[in-house]
Amino acid sequence: MAETMKQTVASILKSIERYNPANLQTLERYVEMQSRENTYDLEANLAVLKLYQFNPDKFNPDITCQILLKALTNFPHTDFTLCKCLLLESVGENETISQIKYLADILEQCDFAQFWNRVHQMPELCNRISNFHDSIRKFVCHVVGITFQTIDKNNLANLLGGIDDVTLKHWVKKYGWRDEGNLIFIANQDENIKTKNITEKIEFDHLAPLMTLL
């Protein structure tokens, strides 16, 4: 079912059919399927937003919200920005959309404490997207993974949304980190992040044609 849907959509997106408002229903169903089954297809979602742009009378705020929330789950990719560029100017008045935009804004600034705080205040919205919280945690782990060599355990638990010890262990294990008592060892960053000295290298090939001149 999901697979056939995916193929139908892919064939729509390949041709000029992607601008045909008659396909909007299929595409909207596809968005709802993504929310339900924790799959993701940015290109299809952008096509939906584009159809709303071309046919403002067909604009569906509920589907738009789902697309935006799904874009949040794909951080650190900039999908949310791409969606934002395609929103109609008039959606600024929609309260829910403004809230999601605010969520994206604090998530972009990595103010995770604030983010979780907000999310807990709007459970009915975020629960529509299956696996929403864990998708965000993946992003948190991404940022932690590139920033820290070792991190305080409580700090990490807070960044991940105040999770308990068991869940924390699960995440630590998943990313191959090491529990060292109060600290979690993330990775040896020395190897990745070191001072670079760029010096000039002149290859012989560059000089060879010159030699014939001299």
Add this chain to the structure above:
Amino acid sequence: MYSSDDYNEGGYESYGDYEPHTGDPQYDLEYDRSYYKMPEIVKKFLVYFRNMITEGVTFEILNLYENTFPKLTEQYFENSPWPDESEVAPIVDNDHIFMILYKELYYRDIYSRVPGGPKPEQRFHSFYNYCDLFNYILSAETPVPLELPDQWLWELVDEFVYQFQSFAQYRSRTSKLSQAEIETLNTENKAWNVLCILNVLHSLVDKSNIKRQLEVYASGGDPDSVAGEFGRHSLYKMLGYFSLVGLLRLHSLLGDYYQAIKVNIETTIVPGGPKPEQRFHSFYNYCDLFNYILSAETPVPLELPDQWLWELVDEFVYQFQSFAQYRSRTSKLSQAEIETLNTENKAWNVLCILNVLHSLVDKSNIKRQLEVYASGGDPDSVAGEFGRHSLYKMLGYFSLVGLLRLHSLLGDYYQAIKVLENIELHKKSQYSHVPACQISTSYYVGFAYMMMRRYSDAIRTLSSALLYIQRTKQLFSARSYQNDQINKQTDQMYHLLAICLVLHPQCVDESIQQVLREKNYHEKMYKMQYGEMSEFESCFTFACPKFLSPCPPPIEPGSNYSRDAVKHQTQVFMDEVRQQKMLPTIRSYLKLYTTLPLAKLAAFMSAARGSERDAAREHAALAIHLLCFKHKMKNVVWTKGPSGLDGKFQSGSELDFYIDNDMIHIADTKVAHRYGDFFIRKLLKFEELNRKLHHIKI
């Protein structure tokens, strides 16, 4: 043909007896004269109209032409033509010029209202009347003392071409013509000859020097300086300009799309922009052209230089953009213009444009060709019948770039980049020999990358295009329309690059760095580094493409949405900049150390803000900023693969760090000066100079 019913009311009972025509216009005239009595008000109108034309009061002429004439037509001549010239002439003292103009209107009225079209004699009379008019205008030794509103001049030229078209169609329906008509046509074989029409239009263009004027205007000069005695006069200037449009139409009618487009390219640079009718005509002209190319069952036998094909597609998208902007400036439109726009709502529709570009892409199989080319194969092997032809292949390729531009204008950066799959921007290929196309592609790709926060990719794309421009500078130094475009785009690209380098410091080629150190860019970059939001915004609005509203609202007088789309995209960009606001400050501190305790940096940051100390809160705030720093500086960077959307997360910025519990470890990039490239280039230059010196013979 006149139907006899129509004429019964006006007392023309026996008019129907004259069919079929005698072929003798004099006969009809006598008939008219004996029966017709002109209303007093019409007489007054004619006298007044003539006086206004003699005195050259254009605004009043326009009023009489646009309003009074149609009104009187409705009132007095609803079922009959206007009075014949023999009746009008005595009223206006046999004023030769006025009579020509009057007859122009008289025949035009007949053309527009008579079902079945005018009689052959009328067609010929109208033709000779045009000849009289243009002879008068063209053969004068000094500019003629005639002033007509632009509107009239345009309709005059337009009508002239229209009547030619109508005549050609009439003549071709031989089976429907009576014997008498055929005879008339055979004896009168000079009138409405296509060479005549071309001759008239070209003479008007030449007399007015309009081409030279447009050229000078486009390069920012004063057209009057090259206009010459005739071209300075509004009558000649505008007739010349409208004749260019007439030629565009005429060439299209003749299937000479090559000429049509050539003329068309010249007419896009017009003071104040083209009129709505011209925009529509141009659109339909493009439709004709693309239909001709796309609906053919075998490739059309047309070969155009690639440079031209590129300008054709580029111009098509540009005219769409220009139309959308023109439409959005509602407050500046006249009532008549708004009505035209509301009735003509099909032309320049965004879906139409998308459809055309996609069709050209599909017809040429260009995507498949590029795919095979990228993998080292022979594109011809998959090109198909059409795609093998250079015309289709290149139109397909340029349409991809057209789509890139169109998607960017609509804020759809994902599609913009995706469209260019399998095109390797920096590699020379058989498709990349049109400089303007290469530069335009880089500009839009660079911009789209910047909006996607892929700064490394944006910087790579922009700087490689700018390097290319630097090396080939002399190509674009001559002042022409296309080169002005390129020079503007170059400036925009430097601005984009400046923005990207402030947000994502990274080393770029020395010669690019050199330009950015010049005071103009240097000052702007300095301000942006110090967090001046307004500077970011002004650089962005200067450098961004002129965005379009994807779905324009119906036009109402007074509303103005032209800036909405730009505002929206600026907003999205500024949101991003605001999120990164603290990063330059943090960077400036980190640059000074190799290791730095978190607490110490927190103290620096608070001192910078000068507020009361609260260690725990400062620490928390700093932790957030540091995470944000790492997040924003780690972006997708293209490494390999056919799609520009692909890539891996990398930290390409020159400064990086990691946190080991409470300690920040900093890694900076130190760049040694590069000399090799500089010396190699100078050596080559010297060698070239030496060679030239040897060739000089004294």
